[in-house]
Amino acid sequence: MKSRKNRKKPEGTGVSFCLGLLFLISSACSCFASVSLDDILSCLEARGVLVDRSQAVRGGIEGILKSIDPGAFIGVDKTVPEAGKEVPGKPSVAAVELWPEDIAYLKIEGLLKGSGPEILDHVRALDSKAGIILDFRGAGGQDLDSVSHLAGIGRPSGEPLFVVTDNRDKPISTNRVEAAVSLKAPLMVLVDDQTRLAAEALVALWHGRPGIMVIGSATSGELRFREALALPDGQVITLTTRKLHLLEAVSYEDCGIRPDVEVGRGVDAGNAMLSATNSPARPLSVKSERDRELMQRVDQDAALRRATDILLGLRVLSGYGQR
Numbered sequence: 078m079k080s081r082k083n084r085k086k087p088e089g090t091g092v093s094f095c096l097g098l099l100f101l102i103s104s105a106c107s108c109f110a111s112v113s114l115d116d117i118l119s120c121l122e123a124r125g126v127l128v129d130r131s132q133a134v135r136g137g138i139e140g141i142l143k144s145i146d147p148g149a150f151i152g153v154d155k156t157v158p159e160a161g162k163e164v165p166g167k168p169s170v171a172a173v174e175l176w177p178e179d180i181a182y183l184k185i186e187g188l189l190k191g192s193g194p195e196i197l198d199h200v201r202a203l204d205s206k207a208g209i210i211l212d213f214r215g216a217g218g219q220d221l222d223s224v225s226h227l228a229g230i231g232r233p234s235g236e237p238l239f240v241v242t243d244n245r246d247k248p249i250s251t252n253r254v255e256a257a258v259s260l261k262a263p264l265m266v267l268v269d270d271q272t273r274l275a276a277e278a279l280v281a282l283w284h285g286r287p288g289i290m291v292i293g294s295a296t297s298g299e300l301r302f303r304e305a306l307a308l309p310d311g312q313v314i315t316l317t318t319r320k321l322h323l324l325e326a327v328s329y330e331d332c333g334i335r336p337d338v339e340v341g342r343g344v345d346a347g348n349a350m351l352s353a354t355n356s357p358a359r360p361l362s363v364k365s366e367r368d369r370e371l372m373q374r375v376d377q378d379a380a381l382r383r384a385t386d387i388l389l390g391l392r393v394l395s396g397y398g399q400r
Contacts, residue, residue, distance in 0.1 A: 118141070142314065150316075169192030170199055171185070177371040180371070181210070183210065187275070188223040188275035190223075193226025200230075208392070209263070210384050213268050213272050225254060229254045230283070231258070231286040235253050236254045239324055240324065244318060263391060269380075277334065284326065284334055292380050295333035298331045300321045300328070303315055
């Protein structure tokens with residue numbers, strides 16, 4: 078009599094979890110019935126993913142993906158928009174706003190292809206301001222050249238930043254500072270747990286640099302860059318194709334980047350006093366009116382208000398004792 082351990086399981090469609098791999102399978106893995114093993118190998122190798130063909134033949138499709146990335150799966154990762162493809166011409170800067178008290182605000186969508194020069198042009202144009210808030214919350218992107226372009230803020234030209242490797246940790250390239258950039262305005266960088274990929278790498282390289290303060294909550298903590306690879310039959314395999322190895326900055330893998338100033342997601346109730354302190358019987362000064370407008374602008378955003386408060390404090394200190 079065969080033991081329960083060796084008893085053959087009935088075939089049928091189901092969900093199989095193997096070392097973190099998520100597969101939708103049926104008997105004989107019918108989900109790949111229309112795609113040959115050679116098709117899959119060719120697709121992976123065309124994207125620079127190294128595969129041991131001898132192991133692949135023995136291990137099958139599951140063995141291929143398991144050897145490449147324990148977290149690979151069939152389907153599209155939420156952090157890989159549009160099946161890993163960026164929309165051509167999509168701006169990386171969603172908003173540029175000039176606020177009272179000489180503060181500038183930029184909302185960054187992500188580090189998309191060629192976005193480094195675009196973002197840096199905006200920052201340079203605003204360098205005469207009292208401070209610049211760069212909102213990287215929810216930002217992603219996969220353009221590591223843009224990271225090299227923007228990491229030059231406060232760093233010398235040519236300084237090595239990180240090594241990019243393939244899925245087997247074989248070095249592909251070493252990214253260096255493209256050009257040194259000197260700024261006068263302090264930068265407040267807002268982050269959250271959806272700050273990821275290239276945007277997260279840039280924040281890691283900025284973290285701790287003079288003139289830059291990171292505010293918000295810990296970032297995603299993912300050093301792997303996944304891509305969604307389309308198979309001939311229209312299915313998609315999402316897996317790691319590149320990894321980052323930071324040279325000087327502290328690794329944030331799994332733990333994320335801890336901000337200089339941690340701010341929760343809750344609404345800051347401090348502004349509830351605004352209406353009470355400004356009595357209509359007493360006219361507001363021009364400065365008080367500007368301050369009121371600014372505080373109302375950031376009222377429902379705790380991280381944004383904290384960044385604004387810091388910039389206002391720095392502005393006061395910069396002029397302390399001057400007449």
